[in-house]
Amino acid sequence: MRWIWIDKFLEFRSGQFARAIKNLTLAEEHLHDHFPGYPVMPASLIIEGLAQTGGILVGEAGGFVEKVVLAKIPRAEFFGVACAGDQLVYEVTLTDLRSEGAVVEAKAFLEGELLVDAEIVFAHLDNSRANQIFGPKNFVFTQQLLGVLDLAKAQERAKAAAEADSHAANNGLPQPPTA
Amino acid sequence: MPTQQEILEKVQTTLVDALGVEPEDVQEEATLQGDLGAESIDFLDIVFRLERNFGIKIPRGELFPENVVADPDMIADGKLTAKGVEELKTRMPYADLSSFAENPEVDRIGDLYTVDMLVKYVASKLS
Numbered sequence: 001m002r003w004i005w006i007d008k009f010l011e012f013r014s015g016q017f018a019r020a021i022k023n024l025t026l027a028e029e030h031l032h033d034h035f036p037g038y039p040v041m042p043a044s045l046i047i048e049g050l051a052q053t054g055g056i057l058v059g060e061a062g063g064f065v066e067k068v069v070l071a072k073i074p075r076a077e078f079f080g081v082a083c084a085g086d087q088l089v090y091e092v093t094l095t096d097l098r099s100e101g102a103v104v105e106a107k108a109f110l111e112g113e114l115l116v117d118a119e120i121v122f123a124h125l126d127n128s129r130a131n132q133i134f135g136p137k138n139f140v141f142t143q144q145l146l147g148v149l150d151l152a153k154a155q156e157r158a159k160a161a162a163e164a165d166s167h168a169a170n171n172g173l174p175q176p177p178t179a
Numbered sequence: 180m181p182t183q184q185e186i187l188e189k190v191q192t193t194l195v196d197a198l199g200v201e202p203e204d205v206q207e208e209a210t211l212q213g214d215l216g217a218e219s220i221d222f223l224d225i226v227f228r229l230e231r232n233f234g235i236k237i238p239r240g241e242l243f244p245e246n247v248v249a250d251p252d253m254i255a256d257g258k259l260t261a262k263g264v265e266e267l268k269t270r271m272p273y274a275d276l277s278s279f280a281e282n283p284e285v286d287r288i289g290d291l292y293t294v295d296m297l298v299k300y301v302a303s304k305l306s
Contacts, residue, residue, distance in 0.1 A: 073222045074197065096227045098237055103227050121224050 001029070004146055005049035006090065009152035015061040015094060020053045020148070022046075022088040031084050038172055039084040046088065046108055046116055047076060054092040054104040056141070056149055058122050062140055071101060071123035079117075082110050100124055180305055183298065186233075190297050193228045195220055196211055211292040222292075228299070235304040242300055243292065244270040259283040267291075273299040 005140045011019040024031065024041050031039035051070045082088055085100040089109040101123040108116035191205040200215050211217040217225070222243045230237055239245075242266075247270060248254045253263030264283050266274055274291040 072224055074199075074224060096231070098227075100226075101223050103224075121220070121227070123220060123223060 002144055004052070004148065005045055006052050006148055009053075009149060010089075012057070012060075012149065012152060015057075015097070017094070018053050018057040018090075018092050020049070020090045020091065020092075022049050024082055024084050024086045024088065026084045028084075038135050041082040041086070041088070043076075043078055043116075046078075046082070047073065047118065047120075049088070050090050050092060050106040050116070050118060051120055051122075052145060053090045054094075054106055054120050055122060056101040056145070057092055057094055057104065058097065059141055060104075060149070061094065062124075064146075066124040068122050068141075069104075069125050070120065074119050074121060074123040076116065076118035078115070080110065080113070082108075082115060086110055088115070088168060183302065185295075186301050186305070189232055190229075190294060190301060193225065193232050194294065194297075197224045197228050205294055206297065207293070207295040209294050209298075210269050210290045211294070212289040215294075217292075225297075229301060233301055233305065235301065237304075242297075247288065254285060255283055259285065259288075271296075273303065 005022060006020040007023050009018060009020045011017065024039075026032070026039060030042065030045070034040060034042050055068050055070065061064070062068075087110075091107045091109065093105045094102060095105055101121060104120050104122070106116075106120050107114060107119045191202060192210075194200060194205050194215060195202050198211075198215050198217055198221060204215060207277070209215055211221075216264065216277075226237050229235065229242075230256060236267065244267075247267060248259065248263065250263075250266075255267055259267060264280050267274075267279075267283075271291060271303055274293070274296045276291065279287055279291060
């Protein structure tokens with residue numbers, strides 16, 4: 001299993017806000033155990049998805065120089081459950097950022113309704129100490145996890161290029177009739 | 180400028196939110212770690228909340244000093260040396276070191292972080 005609990009970024013404003021989605025599917029093993037016959041997304045994994053969304057937002061704000069670790073969840077309220085087939089939308093707002101760490105307001109929505117409202121504190125792990133314990137490898141921002149952000153950037157570039165092509169075509173060529 | 184009592188009440192609210200403790204437990208003499216159960220990561224949360232709740236800026240290490248006993252001249256046999264105690268007084272001007280100085284064991288440094296220390300620090304920032 002890959003420890004990636006978001007599927008795609010829909011919006012990413014550096015140092016401010018990120019919106020990501022997580023599709024729940026019966027291909028995920030844990031939904032068969034939690035619970036048999038009633039596949040509910042575990043609350044802890046929703047928090048993990050929110051933390052990954054927020055962690056990337058915090059890490060990107062510092063150019064991924066610092067290792068960002070989930071330090072504390074001072075508050076988390078759950079207002080319902082999400083099941084297989086649902087799509088969760090994670091919205092994270094960066095409220096505080098300083099050299100030692102950061103705080104985000106994190107919300108999960110299901111079909112437009114607030115499902116989870118949480119606050120997450122991240123700490124910047126001291127690089128020298130982190131290297132002593134974990135080695136030089138960046139265990140927080142793995143390439144797999146950062147690939148989600150890279151994908152969003154690539155899609156954004158492709159969309160911009162397609163729009164530019166369309167704009168150029170509209171300015172230079174007669175338009176086909178529309179239905 | 181809020182009164183000392185108003186600052187105390189807001190500090191109490193801050194600690195209730197950060198540590199999940201009962202309001203009546205947050206007395207002025209309460210120590211953050213020993214009495215209120217704060218862990219190291221809670222100090223970062225407390226700094227964030229104090230900044231937000233009081234509209235102040237807290238430079239890194241100003242409220243909760245870092246690497247206080249890193250210098251070997253400051254520590255001997257598990258206790259701060261006279262130089263170490265003086266350094267601590269300089270780094271923590273808002274803490275009451277009178278009792279600590281009589282028996283400056285390193286393990287007791289955590290007891291210097293009290294609710295009263297936070298109130299005095301915030302008052303100085305607001306003045």
